[in-house]
Amino acid sequence: EAVKARRRLPDLADFIGLERPHPTVARQQHTIARPDQRQPFDVRARLAAELGKTFEISGTGHYLVAHAPGQRDYWSQRFEDLYRSFVHYFRVRGFHLQEPQFPLVALVFRNQDDFLAYSRRDGAQLGANVLGYYSPLSNRVSLFDVGGGRAQAADWHENAATIIHEATHQTAFNTGVHRRFGATPRWLVEGLGTMFEAEGVWNSTHHTSRRARYNRIRLAQFKRLLPSRPAHLLEEIVASDRLFQSNVDRAYAEAWAFSFFLVETRPKKYSELLARTAARKAFAAYDAGQRMADFTAIFGDNLRHLERDYLEFMDEQR
Structure with missing residues (x-):
């Protein structure tokens, strides 16, 4: 059910x-x-x-x-x-x-x-x-x-x-993870929401394995859409919310998968990104250039290398 x-x-x-x-x-x-x-x-x-x-x-x-x-x-x-x-x-x-x-x-x-x-x-x-x-x-x-x-x-x-x-x-x-009325990137917001659907996240005290932290529906969705995944999609995800208007299933699958990858492999930097976006002023515009600048200030400017690591990591998840 x-x-x-x-x-x-x-x-x-x-x-x-x-x-x-x-x-x-x-x-x-x-x-x-x-x-x-x-x-x-x-x-x-x-x-x-x-x-x-x-x-x-x-x-x-x-x-x-x-x-x-x-x-x-x-x-x-x-x-x-x-x-x-x-x-x-x-x-x-x-x-x-x-x-x-x-x-x-x-x-x-x-x-x-x-x-x-x-x-x-x-x-x-x-x-x-x-x-x-x-x-x-x-x-x-x-x-x-x-x-x-x-x-x-x-x-x-x-x-x-x-x-x-x-x-x-x-x-x-x-609680300050996101700013209310702030322009938090949609992938961050929905990535966190979909991560918590897994019992290994919302009930981490009793379910401690990585597999328990899988959102099984999102993982299956990500795997199903992977063969048709556009090259260098990560840049679009980081810079804008357009994917949530153009391809709903892919947007949610990528939001979960990329958030899961960052939490599992780069948790400190993921927390830094949350803190940086939450520190922005309410109602302030957050254009593609600033979104990309904030992201690369934490994760580096080689997005293609990061995307390769991300896809290799997700390929290992079964």
């Missing part, structure tokens, strides 16, 4: 991970001065007023999760556990994380119809098969319960694929 859920995600490149706001909403981003720094009880009261009595709101150390009444144990701690796994993953690699400035909010709708109705009010442009999304504008994860309230293992696996990916984005944008 987990495989089924994840296979539904690759076709949703514009929306799984970072939803693209409606144009009127996108324009509002430039008027935002600072994030909402209300206290947790203020955010809880605001959510309760917004969502009404059909939702129960549960709090954990870092999360406020709105869900169907009586389902606290089904949702809240899982979000918190994913947050802690994310923090552990980066701290053991020497990456300094910030504490979120305000509670992380997740909305779990009872069904797809309610979820899509909310997404339209939120200004998100979603396809019919979208399971969930993270919005940098509202700073919320929103999804619907694929299992329809059935707390069974198979149903949870369907939900888990969405939660892990979107909670990874939310945590990254609230």
